[in-house]
Amino acid sequence: MSANKLRKLEGSVSSNSSASTASKTHNTFYAEPCFKLVGVSVLSPSENVGSITLSSILSSGDLEEMVQINYMVDIEYLINQLPQSKRHSLRTTIVHGLRDESAKNIRTVALLYRNIKVVPVSMPITYGTHHTKAMLLFFTDGTMRVVIHTANIIEREWCNKSQGVYMTPILPRKRNDSSSCEFETDLINYFKSYSNNTMREYGERLKNYDFSSVKAVLIASVPGYHTKDSLLKWGHMRLRTVLGNRVTIPSSCQNDSTVICQFSSIGSLGTKESWLKDEFFYSLSCSKNEKQSRDPDLKLIFPTVENVRDSLEGWSAGESLPFTHANYTKQKNYMIKYLCKWKAFDNGRERAMPHIKTYTRLRANSPSELSHESNAEVAWFLLTSSNLSKAAWGSLQKKGIQLMIRNYELGVLFYPELFQMDESIPVHLLNATLKNLKPSLPSFIVSESSTNSSKKRKRIDEESCQIVPIRIPYDLPLTLYDSKKDDCWTWDIPRKEIDWLGRSYLS
Structure with missing residues (x-):
């Protein structure tokens, strides 16, 4: 397919359907994900x-x-x-x-x-x-x-x-x-x-409108007891089905990847990690080429007490981060090993506490000497209203034949195949930052014709590819909680310390 034709096709992906947003730099084409x-x-x-x-x-x-x-x-x-x-x-x-x-x-x-x-x-x-x-x-x-x-x-x-x-x-x-x-x-x-x-x-x-230009998949939750045909339509079972049937984990992520869940509230998940790890994380680990890929790691991003205290809103930011101390006490024993603090210098959001909810599978890159390289390739990315809770995502019942959901939720999923215009031109979802809005392929990405060896390679400029930049809101690589000084934010206990605005926190 010619560059002009690809550029024309990519115009349908932009937020303005009449204008093309694709551009060409060394045989690299950029498409707008509308996020x-x-x-x-x-x-x-x-x-x-x-x-x-x-x-x-x-x-x-x-x-x-x-x-x-x-x-x-x-x-x-x-x-x-x-x-x-x-x-x-x-x-x-x-x-x-x-x-x-x-x-x-x-x-x-x-x-x-x-x-x-x-x-x-x-x-x-x-x-x-x-x-x-x-x-x-x-x-x-x-x-x-x-x-x-x-x-x-x-x-x-x-x-x-x-x-x-x-x-x-x-x-x-x-x-x-x-x-x-x-x-x-x-x-x-x-x-x-x-x-x-x-x-x-x-x-x-x-029904009167043409949605054919949309490059996203809807992932929704609807309250109810879902069985039979509706079991796979909603919540994490819908996400499990889409990932398992349609998403191919790229070669760079097959031997080394992480599922990252980032949210602004945590529900009651139980004293054991059976729902989090065996049910929810299992859904997020699915892919078309699951047998060819190693299991991903799991990380959870939620602000620390220090994150909230030093935020733009001070302690009051914590009012929008509901997580009870009782639930944290019950769940800390298994959650703590997954928890990462909110760090967002790369997109200028370090002190802007997250109300955004994102779920993704990616491979983070080591710091590169080449500033134009992306620091992560993304296998898929979900923007949603769903927090980390059974109410939002659903909980399987009756030996897995019924999914109970309490909330209405709505989100959109992106993955490379949605943006594919020509089978001969590979598509990569790459993390973009303020300093690197049009990233190039990281060094760890192997050629499409290579084996899954995860070996590093130099950027091959003559290879054509299409890149979809995704503004992941937090910094990569992630920063785990320091068990000696980091406390997970819980919103229902008072804080005697003074925030930068001179206020204490009454729950």
Whole structure:
């Protein structure tokens, strides 16, 4: 395939379907994955390069209608992020998971706006949460866009936290002969899983749009007791199925790789690691070429007490990092060996506490003398609303024939095969940083024609390849907890120490 044709095809992967984002450097082509970090308000422009804000998302086209699907929504903050001309006229539907007094408050505020409709979500299983974070943006020219992200619609989560956003390309209306694609079908099925008519009606509307340009796979959770045909549709069993049937672990990762789970909350996982290791990690270890690959290592990233104290928000950042001291005490004996602290200098997010949730399998590179080399090749990468909990991912019951999920969750999975345009041109997902937004292949990556020896090689410039840069939010290599001085953050015990803002913490 010619470079011009590949460049043209890659244009469909960009966040603007009419413009090509692929470029060529020494036979290397770059494609846009449509995943961005959210800008941090106190950082300099140089530290927010390539990031996005809520106002820029809502100004990406001439909006005709907006649907916000979330857990928490501050209506006044949301309206203030819209262009001035749209604030009191844009048809807006808010689907939320608030309860009790918070639900009453959002209804009261909505009465002040004739253009806003508020729809609460009823949860069929106790202790469940409507945790999905997504938007449907309909434009006046008849197109639309789907946004899947990690932030509640409240000010503090779009200002000083580490967050992530995935935006589909602009989606045109279907032509009469257009067929459906998997992303469309999965998204519609997710909308139809709700009991309220509003979500079901929007699910029907999605059938009118062409999703063929989307280069991602939907990974969703829906509350219920899932058996038979639905057992593999949701939660970690859905991820297990996709990884096992479609994802080939690249040669560089087959002998040495790590599954990294990064999240902002930890649930009750039990006193033994049977769910974490034998069920959840097993799902994340699956691949098409599992027999040719060594088992990956497991690492968990969650902030330490020191991370929270020294963060941009000080102790108050810990209010968005729910993990009870009781659960940590029960789980510490097996979790501690996997725990890594939050370090994010490479993308300027060291002091911006994570509300983003990412799960990935990769091989980290040793520091290279060549600054343009990526420090990791990524086998797959998942951006999601799901934290590390059984409620979010599901727990197998009845000897593995039933999956019980409590929450609504939504995420998108990326892997190299999704971006493949030509079988003769290999695709690599590589970690990108502020200083290296267009990384080149790490030295450890072997040629496609080589054996799985993990031997180092020099960069072969004459080999054509396509690179998809992924802004992994944390630093690589990871930094394990220091057992002598690092304490895992738990949010329900007081902290007498003073943070940099001069405050102590009352749980």
